[in-house]
Amino acid sequence: MEKLKQSIFNIIFYIFIIALILGLVFLLIFAIMKLNVYAYEKPSPEEICILIDPGHGAEDGGAVSDDGVVEKGINLSISNHLKEYLELSGFRVEMTRDDDNIMGDRNLPTLKERLRDDMRKRLDLYNSEQIDYVISIHQNKFTESKYSGAQVFYSPNDERSEVLADYMRKSITGFLQPENTREITKAGSNIYLLNNCSNPCILVECGFLSNPEETALLKTEEYQKQMAFTIYCGMLDYIKNN
Numbered sequence: 001m002e003k004l005k006q007s008i009f010n011i012i013f014y015i016f017i018i019a020l021i022l023g024l025v026f027l028l029i030f031a032i033m034k035l036n037v038y039a040y041e042k043p044s045p046e047e048i049c050i051l052i053d054p055g056h057g058a059e060d061g062g063a064v065s066d067d068g069v070v071e072k073g074i075n076l077s078i079s080n081h082l083k084e085y086l087e088l089s090g091f092r093v094e095m096t097r098d099d100d101n102i103m104g105d106r107n108l109p110t111l112k113e114r115l116r117d118d119m120r121k122r123l124d125l126y127n128s129e130q131i132d133y134v135i136s137i138h139q140n141k142f143t144e145s146k147y148s149g150a151q152v153f154y155s156p157n158d159e160r161s162e163v164l165a166d167y168m169r170k171s172i173t174g175f176l177q178p179e180n181t182r183e184i185t186k187a188g189s190n191i192y193l194l195n196n197c198s199n200p201c202i203l204v205e206c207g208f209l210s211n212p213e214e215t216a217l218l219k220t221e222e223y224q225k226q227m228a229f230t231i232y233c234g235m236l237d238y239i240k241n242n
């Protein structure tokens with residue numbers, strides 16, 4: 001009788017051990033599958049290519065402040081710092097320009113033709129399959145000097161653009177401009193590149209060159225770095241949460 005009890009106990013014990021091992025194996029398989037799904041949903045920074053477009057360039061200076069500060073230089077400086085921060089985090093970065101130039105053919109006879117060619121070439125890059133996100137950097141100007149602060153526009157063609165724009169707005173108001181209440185805005189046909197971009201795409205108007213106080217900030221390298229870092233943080237937040 002004692003022997004029978006012992007055998008039954010042994011059988012139950014082994015069944016328990018086998019069930020435990022099977023349970024652990026299933027748990028391990030499940031964990032590995034979960035990890036794979038995670039890896040699929042969240043590409044590493046090296047797999048993400050961000051195009052930065054510093055607006056204007058060369059003979060197209062963009063907006064000019066009353067004291068002669070030209071938009072194209074501020075755009076380029078902020079973009080170069082943004083590129084540096086993104087690359088330090090492992091992202092791949094492309095630029096439409098990394099010096100005082102445009103993409104348009106400089107040998108075309110008229111400025112109009114050169115700028116049209118420039119827009120066409122920038123748009124080709126915006127829509128490249130190699131590009132995951134586009135960030136265009138500009139400065140604003142208005143007839144009245146009282147307006148200041150950044151504003152983010154988004155392309156209407158991919159719904160991720162609006163989401164990214166909102167992360168960017170939150171980063172700018174959170175880090176740099178807590179008093180800025182400007183909403184994100186869907187780009188219309190007046191913003192050609194955003195309106196025709198098929199990739200997720202935003203445009204950041206970093207500040208107003210018609211506002212003397214903001215212009216004084218925008219022309220310093222320190223503020224340009226702060227703005228670039230704020231845009232970088234907005235991009236990181238978006239990537240982390242989407």
Ligand SMILES: [Zn+2]
Pocket residue numbers: 055056062063071138139
């Ligand atoms: Zn501009």
